Amino acid sequence: MNITIIGDGGWGTxxxxxxxxxxxxxxLWGPFATYLDEVRAARENTRYLPGIALPDGxxxxxxxxxxxxxxxxxVLAVPSKFYAAVCxxxxxxxxxxxxxxxxxxxxxxxxHCRMSEIARATLGLDAIAVLSGPSHAEEVAxxxxxxxxxxxxxxxxxxxxxxxxxxxxxxVYTSTDMLGVEIGGAVKNVIAxxxxxxxxxxxGDNTRAALITRGxxxxxxxxxxxxxxxxxxxxxxxxxxxxxxxxxxHSRNHSVGERLGRGESIEAILGxxxxxxxxxxxxxxxxxLGQTHGVEMPITxxxxxxxxxxxxxxxxxxxxxxxxxxxxA
Numbered sequence: 001m002n003i004t005i006i007g008d009g010g011w012g013t014x015x016x017x018x019x020x021x022x023x024x025x026x027x028l029w030g031p032f033a034t035y036l037d038e039v040r041a042a043r044e045n046t047r048y049l050p051g052i053a054l055p056d057g058x059x060x061x062x063x064x065x066x067x068x069x070x071x072x073x074x075v076l077a078v079p080s081k082f083y084a085a086v087c088x089x090x091x092x093x094x095x096x097x098x099x100x101x102x103x104x105x106x107x108x109x110x111x112h113c114r115m116s117e118i119a120r121a122t123l124g125l126d127a128i129a130v131l132s133g134p135s136h137a138e139e140v141a142x143x144x145x146x147x148x149x150x151x152x153x154x155x156x157x158x159x160x161x162x163x164x165x166x167x168x169x170x171x172v173y174t175s176t177d178m179l180g181v182e183i184g185g186a187v188k189n190v191i192a193x194x195x196x197x198x199x200x201x202x203x204g205d206n207t208r209a210a211l212i213t214r215g216x217x218x219x220x221x222x223x224x225x226x227x228x229x230x231x232x233x234x235x236x237x238x239x240x241x242x243x244x245x246x247x248x249x250h251s252r253n254h255s256v257g258e259r260l261g262r263g264e265s266i267e268a269i270l271g272x273x274x275x276x277x278x279x280x281x282x283x284x285x286x287x288x289l290g291q292t293h294g295v296e297m298p299i300t301x302x303x304x305x306x307x308x309x310x311x312x313x314x315x316x317x318x319x320x321x322x323x324x325x326x327x328x329a
Contacts, residue, residue, distance in 0.1 A: 091124070192242075193279045
C-alpha cells in the first residue's frame with residue numbers, strides 16, 4: 001500500500017520503519033523541508049530518533065498535497081498541541097475512503113476534544129481509528145516485541161488496522177472503545193510526571209507502586225465519567241501504557257517529573273527539551289475536565305499544581321499523603 005505518515009518525530013519514524021519493513025511504500029511528512037533534507041543526507045532522524053539507521057526506501061516530504069497524493073492509508077503522529085492545525089493543512093487532500101490511524105496520545109488544549117474527534121471533523125473522513133498501548137518508539141524501531149490495541153467505533157475498521165500493522169514483533173489487538181483507549185493514553189502521561197517527581201525526590205519502590213496503582217484508579221474514574229468502558233483500563237492502553245510510561249528510561253513525561261523532583265523549574269525543563277512531553281500540556285486539560293465532570297483526581301491536580309501553580313515536589317507529596325482518610329474502593 002501507499003501509506004502517508006503525518007509527523008516526522010520519533011513515533012512517526014518508528015512506525016514508518018515498521019510499515020516499510022512489511023513492504024509498504026511509506027511517505028513521511030514533516031513541517032520543515034530543511035530538516036528533512038538533513039534526515040535524507042544522514043539517513044538518520046538525529047533529532048527525534050537518534051542511533052537508528054533509515055533505509056533509502058523511506059520518502060520524506062514537507063508539502064501536504066504531495067504527501068497525500070495517492071495515499072491509501074494515513075497515520076497521524078503529530079503532538080496534540082499541533083494536531084488540529086496540521087490536520088487542517090491536510091483537509092481536502094486525502095482521498096475519500098482512506099483509512100486514518102491516529103497515534104497521538106492527548107487531548108486538545110483549546111477544545112478538549114480527543115484526537116480522533118479532531119481528525120474526523122477536520123479531514124471529513126469516516127474510517128478513523130486509534131493505535132495505542134505500551135510502545136516506546138525507540139524499542140519499536142529496534143524490533144523489540146511490542147503489543148498494542150487498535151480501536152475504532154466500527155470493529156471492521158479496527159480489524160483493518162490490526163491487519164495493516166501486525167507482524168512477528170508487533171502484535172495488535174482490537175477494541176471498539178475508542179474513547180477509553182484515548183483517555184488512557186492521555187491521562188497516563190500526567191500520572192507519569194507524578195511518578196517521576198517521586199523518583200526525583202529520592203523516594204522508593206513503595207511510593208512508585210502506590211502512585212501507579214492510585215493513578216490507575218484515577219484514570220479509570222475519569223474515563224468512566226466520560227463514557228468509557230471500565231475494562232478498557234485493565235488492558236494495554238490502560239494499565240499497560242501506564243506502567244511503561246511511569247517506569248521507562250525512554251519516558252519523557254517521567255523525565256520531566258524527575259527533574260521537577262530535583263528542584264528544576266518547569267520553564268527550564270521544557271526549554272531544554274527537543275521533544276514533547278504531552279503530560280505537561282494535558283495536565284491543564286484533564287484538570288479542567290475533571291472539575292467539570294466532578295471527578296476526584298488528586299494526582300492530576302497535584303501535577304497541575306507542579307506545572308502551573310509553582311508547587312514544589314515535596315509540598316505536592318505532603319498534600320497527597322495528608323488527604324482525608326477513606327476506603328480504598
